[in-house]
Amino acid sequence: MTKIATVTPDMLEDLIPLRELDQEALEALADLAEYEDHPARSVVFRANSEDPWLRYLVSGSLVLATPDGGRESLVGMGDSAMVTRPLGLEQPFPHSALAGTDVRLLRMPRERVLDLLDHHRLPQYQVDVVDAENTEDSGSQLFYQLFEDLMEDRLTLPSMPDVAVRVRQAVSDPDSGAPEVAKIIQADPVVAARLMKVANSPAFGGAQPADSVAAAVVRLGLKVTREIVTAVTVKEVFKSSSPLINQRMTELWMRSTLIAALATVLARKLKGFSPDRALLAGLLHDIGAVPLLAHAHHYPELAGNPNLLSRTLDAYRGQVGGMLLRRWNFPEEVIAVPLNAGNWERSHEEAGDLADLVIVAQLQSVAETAEASRYPLLSETPAYRRLGLDALGISDSTPVMDEAREEIAEVQRLLMGK
Template structure:
């Protein structure tokens, strides 16, 4: 169905001034000077898309980027699978654009409002990018020179043009996941796949003998390890283990950052495991995997920054890049790997401390709570303030907390956290 778009000069819900105020502080528009922003918005208006019609389609709208203001849209890939984006929520803060095979079209599930910009015009503006006239320190480093600004633009456009090299899920993880998702699979089948990879086999035995799973006797073979853990937990733990291969860099600084990213992810994974088990009453292995995967986008940015030395050497600029793009890239990778959408959401909202919370905690909420309890945050992590006032903390009524609003059950599990973090990061 072809798109139906209407220019909307004075919509009752979102007028032009309000709409541009919203997108002004989003990448890549926040990097433009006020003059350049005025240039690209001069002939742009809020547009509308009727329910059931396409906001964009690959092959027809490849030269535009879109910002969703209101309504719900479904992004569909080449295989017909889709996920929703809701205006005003976290994922709508990122620009949308056709990107085959992962983004073939965007269809309105409800009446939607959006703004679109010509991508070529935005690229032209980026060639002469300068610091915004009134930009705040927390939005961009005011001392960054034109080269660094341009590098940040290039990373964004590499993402938009599908030029960034995204990793594949390790083969053993794919085979384990596919087998575990088969209702008729036997424990022996899972054990046979794991035995083919010596390091994964050793890891599974170590995990099975960890305090979280350990029984009266130690296990010393893969079959007993899988029986003790269960097929689905084994699947999640094996996938988690294989992800470590992505956290590698070439030069010394990149290696250091990758190591920091991996250790940070392991801490968040361990915290997520404890919180899901003791607070959220959720599947702890799923939460552990979500915690370990939440920063996978950072690995891509570290690798990309190696081709832009100013970014890698300027930590404030690199941290800004991670805060702006790592969630979006991580969600893109996890969807390409066909993970359930809750994992993509967890990557996008890992540090969304002010997010609204539903009636019950979900895996994404657990990853946010894990960050709130992380006493050794990564350099690129956002530091929350006023923990007691956050909406997510209101869901913790009935649980004892410390003076700094940390959960007592987490403090009590300190030894288990240390052991689990060490096991994951080794």
């Protein structure tokens, strides 16, 4: 699938060999560029074939496979961090390109690029020769190995807790109702107790307390029950057999509950958002880090180097999170949350969505803290404008944390079972 791309010349100026072109040529190519999207495990092009395009990997993971069995992995991190080397400059293609995850490519007419290189090359430009094998650091090698494990199904992804799976299936079954859903939940006393606690909390409580699981399901409704059960059980996947990694898992869970609480509070202030769906989106926004952390002990250099581990998480958490939620059969709106959670400049034409809400929640979580300088100003992000937060009086200097601290703390307590 192709989409018209909004490309500026500065996005192209570091790409090989486009960096050899003058400004006029870059502007011409920016007008011709378009995005090309491919789903995970699809073939982008095959070895020894030809087509008219020069491509660059924008986001996602791509495997290049040569006919003799050689393999190389590439990872794109967005418009500002595209893979600089081109795909298709040499044709016929010397390798096949396989999408390991959902990928986005930027493409432009190859012949036009070659023509501009003939007539608009910068004077005395020296072409750099890059030896990928020699310049690739150990971190990149580990990134590629992790990706290969994912591609070959060697990196086991966690399963959604059984009670959550069964509840989600029952809610989607038109022949099931509150009694059937309540019966499933009653089989897990811990989940049943936590669901009743949520139903009787200030956010959902009625004039009379819900004194049974069935009453709690009726009060909450089937869809809200589905999201709450998923939310209170998903903590089970934030575990590792390694004490060191388990500490990171605990930190990840605590951070996720804060983002979930903030997203819930924001959703209550905005039209068109379901607080329970926002809660789930906040909890799952960083779910891709879970399988990466869980398997880090298989890579001693990774597990023993906190900085390298953090870079690995940053590189893969979004795509792995999307893969995991797709495996769990979540809707595309929720899958988009981990894929875009760190994309502060995310741009789209539709109304604000859950991914925008979670972006804002993350920036609100660091407002007026020492960490704030590492992030963009909330008011300068597209998500802030799309959600219309200015009209609600929410800004960098007036974070929602200040006015809803107790409400946020209550949501966190419910998620942590306190």
